[in-house]
Amino acid sequence: MVDKNRVGGAGDKAGGKIKEAAGKLTGDEKLRAEGKADQVKGGVKSAVGGAADALKGK
Structure with missing residues (x-):
């Protein structure tokens, strides 16, 4: 499942x-x-979500 x-x-x-x-x-x-600024904020959120997804997979 993809992180929110x-x-x-x-x-x-x-x-x-x-x-x-x-x-x-x-x-x-x-x-x-x-x-x-919203694009930068979105990039940060996506990176956090990607890290959370990677941790879930381990």
């Missing part, structure tokens, strides 16, 4: 990409920065 952090991380990454694109499109630098 991996799933949540993927969602954060996707949402962040959408926010970043919307910020670029509208010229809203704050929204663009929030999108990038």
Whole structure:
């Protein structure tokens, strides 16, 4: 079973990409920065979930 952090991380990454694109499109630098931050947060969550999955397998 996949760790919930991996799933949540993927969602954060996707949402962040959408926010970043919307910020670029509208010229809203704050929204663009929030999108990038969400992508980083999602990457961290995914890494934590991956580590948890690896530990479950041992």
